[in-house]
Amino acid sequence: MLERRRSDSQPGFGVVKLGWVTRNQHEEIAVQMETSIWVQVRPENTAPTAA
Structure with a gap:
């Protein structure tokens, strides 16, 4: 995660x-990607639970 904002x-x-960064067998960057996703936020004061 690079950043988050409401x-x-x-x-x-x-x-x-x-x-994401993918490297080849020589540790050179082969693919580099950034994307943004739209997500619903958790209500305030709600802690994540283990599945």
């Missing part, structure tokens, strides 16, 4: 920016 216009949602 939406100003839609309080129950936010944007999370994710990044």
Whole structure:
């Protein structure tokens, strides 16, 4: 996860920016990608639970 922020216009949602790097057998970067996803946020004071 590169960054996260709550939406100003839609309080129950936010944007999370994710990044991936794939390296080849010589440890050189072969693929580098960043994407942003729209997610629903957890209510305040709610801790994640183990599955």
